[in-house]
Amino acid sequence: MSPSTKSVTGAGTLVRQAMDAVTEHIRRARLKAGDELPSEAELAQSLKVSRAVIRETFGALAALRVIDVGNGRKARVAVLDSSPLASALDHAVNTEQVTVAQVWDVRRTLERRTAVLAAQYRTDEEAAQILAHAEAMKQFRDDFGRMTKHDIALHEAIAAASHNLLFAQIVASFSPQINEAVPTAWRTRTTERQRSTILRRHLAIAQAIAARDPVAAEKAMDLHFDDSIKRLLDAGAGQLT
């Protein structure tokens, strides 16, 4: 192992400074998503640090989804992505720093608003997609994996139809957890009657958005979360649908 590589281990400050320099470059050069960054070699030279420091810097910025790094090509400025918050969320739940009920409170707060915005700003194509996911949930009510995929896709499509990428990505960051927990909850703890209610609620949200009715969309989303949080508390644990 080269000395320069060795130095990285204990040199958080160098990496931190290089991270700041790269983000400052993005800002000053007014780079946009998809634009190329200077090469590792160029950055190492201009910042007067080793290639190993630049490599660790790129790794950290890629983990934060500030840049995209790919094999054998230059790094590029990244599109805002849900994965850093998804990682943080997964970590917080795993290590019991937040409860599933607390995550649901945050989801509900955000998704009441995305339902309103979607009803105001959705395109016709978006309205059709949202409705299609609600219909598909009904169609696959006995195939919990597929139903869950449409459940998640419906919530993400509503958030995307808010036309606010920050809402869309925060809401999307909850999806990996839902994907893990819902099929089990649905299979083991959800009665036929509860299932019908859940499916009906999702359809009501989709229809209100299609009807461009923000008040009804907010109310339908609220009812959905009322039901889900009640079942969550009844189940006493990680029931997530």
Added chain:
Amino acid sequence: MSPSTKSVTGAGTLVRQAMDAVTEHIRRARLKAGDELPSEAELAQSLKVSRAVIRETFGALAALRVIDVGNGRKARVAVLDSSPLASALDHAVNTEQVTVAQVWDVRRTLERRTAVLAAQYRTDEEAAQILAHAEAMKQFRDDFGRMTKHDIALHEAIAAASHNLLFAQIVASFSPQINEAVPTAWRTRTTERQRSTILRRHLAIAQAIAARDPVAAEKAMDLHFDDSIKRLLDAGAGQLT
């Protein structure tokens, strides 16, 4: 540069797998914030990858605030932190993927809820702190830097008093941007009358929380954002207070 180091550059998959293995270890071993992780050497051996891969893995997990790495000691499980989302937010605004008005919509949505929760769950000490920040904003109304620090601290203290760490950290992730934009906006574009209104609104939020009145707290937070968003749109740009 050693071959093992070289291989990391083009080996996103190895790092990704090692990241998953570390988070899976945290989950299975039921580690909590502050607990020690295995050493780099132990992990390299058990995962059959190079030390360079583990080093990059730790760097990425540290950037995501899943682990804390420090000089010369073992990595530890980290407390949930606002910095990954703050980085993503900063990036999204810098690269014009979201507008300042869109960030404000997300803030308002979250902070209406944290005001309600704080009014319900704040301790007496938290209520006193929140009031103290509102009073300090008045006291330092002509020292924009200090006033802004108390403004930010007040919003963060309210979010913390929600006793939901996820709300607290998402709200805190907005602070670096506010810290940058507010003193300039306050100095150059805020009239004396607007300043008095802003200070009064903050005091009203703090008083409603102290009075354990969630309805008044939500309304006061809403009025604060009404004013701020109106001024933001009037200013046509990044006015952030």
